[in-house]
Amino acid sequence: MNHQNRSSSLSSCLSQCNFLGTSNQHSTPNIEESQEYTRQEMKDSEGMLATELNKLSLQERNEALEDIHCVGHDLEETPELVQEILAKFDQTVQRQQKQDPTYQEVAKRHRAYVEDPSFRLKFLRANMHNVGRAVSQMFHFLRNKAKYFGNDCVGREITFDDLNEEDRQLLLSGKYHIQKDKDRSGRVVMYSIPELIGGASAESYCRVAYYVYFNILIPIPEVQMKGLVYVLYDISKKEKRPTMPHINLTMASIDMILSLPIRFSATHYCLKARQEKLGPFNSVLKIVFKVVGDYSYCKVRSRMHYGSDTELQYQLRSHGINVDSIPIDAEGTLREDIRNDWLYERLAGMGRSSIFPALVSAGGSKGAIAVNHDAETLVGNAVAHGASGNNVEKYSPIIPTDGDILLGRGRLVQYNPGNIHFRGLAFKYRDAYDTAPGLRRKEIVSEVSGIISSEGRRFLKQIDSGVWVKSNDKETNTKIAQLFREFRKFKNK
Template sequence: MSVISQQYKQKSNCLGIRLETPQESRNSLLTKEDEQKTKENDAMLVEALNGLTFEERQEQQEIVHGVDEMTADESTFIESTLKDLDNILLRTKHGTLYETAESLNPEYVGARAFRIMFLRGNRYDAKASAKQMLTFFEWKEQLFGREKLVKDITMDDLDEDDRACMRAGYVQIPGKDRSNRTILLHLPGLRSFKTLMNELRSRYYIWMTILKSEECQLRGAVVLVYAVGCLKDQKEGVGYMENARLFLALPLHQAAIHVFTDNSAEYIMGNGIIRMFSSKIRARFRIHYGSHMECQYLLPSYGISPKLLPLKTITLQVNMHQHHRWCESCLLNDTSDCPDLGTSQTTMTKYNDDDVLYVAGKKSNNAGNERLRVLVADLSQKYDTGTTEKKRTIVEGMIGEIHKTGGRFLKQNPGSDSDWIEIPVDEARLKITQMFRNHRRRVGALIQGGCLIAGEPLPNDVVFGKTHRSRGSDLMHYLIKARSDEYNSLDRGMKVQVVDAVLERIKGEGGRFLQTAPEHGGWLEVTTEMARIRVSKYFRNNRRKAKKNG
């Protein structure tokens, strides 16, 4: 059994799932030669991992499991790194197509953004970036000819067969993982091309399109090859090595590479491709062997929502509508010169429960919207009293919380009732800031609607705060604990009824809901709506504590 298979068999056993390895599968036809190759590849992976320090191994594990890498502060070193890159290119460019391209259009080749893109893809390794730039122009000339060597490739540069290959859907951009990294989904069962050059040109276009996003350059992409069930490669691996070589010639940082399969041929193919990658990439390469349902269970542990796969659960039929819309948006953005295609402007027809939808009506109560409202309510006090930098940190953290579960910030595409567009991070940040302002005004109005009381709180009163204890407060916490399971199982409308029942019980005992009013030197009886907000927050806190302790 391969080391990778052993690792994920152990992982799946923890989840109560068992993934078969090819050797255990009834359909496995591994020869002794195949088994020997698998063992050799396992040894290569072990060597790659053993070459890392403990801290480096931990870091690679976190990256593979969807924990975002710490993005470097470029401003502290980018100028010196660019100079290093220029010096290396000056020594190595003679007689290369890079030198030809530089003579044809020095502005294109020497553009700061173009060079930084290669540095980001190689994590600011100037030597590796220079080597990749030389290879990049060799591939570009081979695919598109010398006349297109020093221009950005657009949809107009693809012929009819190239476009047909792209629309077939072997490579799709379904969304992002929990760390907001673009997912490059490969469905081998949809491979279709007239010639291998058609496939390579379409791959080049897709990969370079997502690199127009600065966020994708910084965070990298997660490559997901899903060869399960009927989604097996009908081309029997033709051109896999050429695809891999082209992929390595482009400045796209591979944050992680996952191959999911349930058949021996794809498993062996995946093991063979490992040899082409550097030791750094091998440390982030994983092969998973199991059925569609087993693989679906594994995806979330790597920060990928199964809902992002455009597949029907039983039949594994592929819904191509979103991919075709993405292809159409590529054409539109090529003509409008959009700078950020493939991330913030990706058009999609489906949203998931974790998405935040900026739309009026019932859809504004999507689970992602509810979660964001809860975060605003919970963090409002820290936000209102924080510095400008602290407020920004809070908002960034909230965006990260939504992304961790596969959520996105979406708005409806103008002129369409069914299509959605993912908004840029800056726009999401502004909208959350506005939510905090609205919450502060609403809470302020509720407090103003309360009334001052004379004297001290009575025993059955509930005083909101961490230090005050009373019979009324004890009763409230008892009721919250007793009804927590019921509250957590209900939707938003029914949860309000549970909260109101707690309020009525307190009032039935003659209790009131109070908070300190230091500016008036006394106590303030809050409105019912404000009491409802506070009790709802206690329910949420109780749920978090239960999860932490459980």
């Protein structure tokens, strides 16, 4: 089932459900009946997950279980493989683009954007290098981007300034939270708290989902190579019926998530123990399973947890997640001391600390104070590692994007899209550099550096765990010259 068919299937499935967006319409059964019914319904939900798991081969089943239990493996890539799948991707686009008017229009006006290898590689990685699914998802992505941000924004990156006041309120609500600590496998963990959606419109919800996933999560190298751990956490009080989203929001949000190049390596549904039936949740789960169709990757990597907050967090810990820094305490209360930390650190890295007061007035006062202090601490660390007090901006902490070139070693650096682009650009100058005299070689290095800068890319170095800063000109030129020497060694061999 392709992404377009999934969207129509989603509409037909959800139109049959009348429980979404409604309040409690039936009396609560007595405790004994409710608890027994809940245990049975948990079995029904877990049975759906088990059914999907049993459809897999033994190897696929073992891989899914390893991902769930935090012992999975990174996505395997080599430079040769990347070039091969990008070539197949382009061939598939050429064959199928006539079926998608949105892509054709975007390609006419913004060809560089849709043909950027780092952009296409996001979709290939999210789909485990399955070219057909990756192309279909890219077409779906562009349609949704045009729908929620307008045709004029499709061929460029979306920024914080593209979000309206309602979007920013939702962003600050705590609905999303990116955990500071990664799980035992080094994977990024994100929490979604449905109770905090409030009265947000479906359009606002989708714009914020786009911003959080595409602008913040997907550029993280670990997310592309390891996948994302997603935790849906119910913080509603056990004596109350959990808030169910409106049908329009549910339809739109699932469709948006399906269009984003993100791979969920593990999904945990954390439901509060309550005197309540789980029929609505099971119905939503069935809809999601039907909509995603043959793409069972996320379905077989899901687990359901049920109990008190202490029990839920114990179960998360058993799956390799550090519960010391999750956004909910043992009593089920949202932790205001770390609320929105991830967002403010992101904005500080973008040099947008000047908008902190505006965000505070929008409802994030406690988080703003805490995170503003954290941002200053990061800058202080940067200064301690060699920056002068008069040049703090140059050494301010930065959140790396796909376009940036990362200095260092390791597979995540080697296969970072920005580094791949950098090597491809430098390779074009390899022969000229080898035959040039010393002074001309310096000019070639400066020329390559200038091209990188004109493309809006940055050379970044890591000065502390998770803290990236912009490298100076000398370090940048040394890196470029070093790459040319590596080309020469490889050529001689």
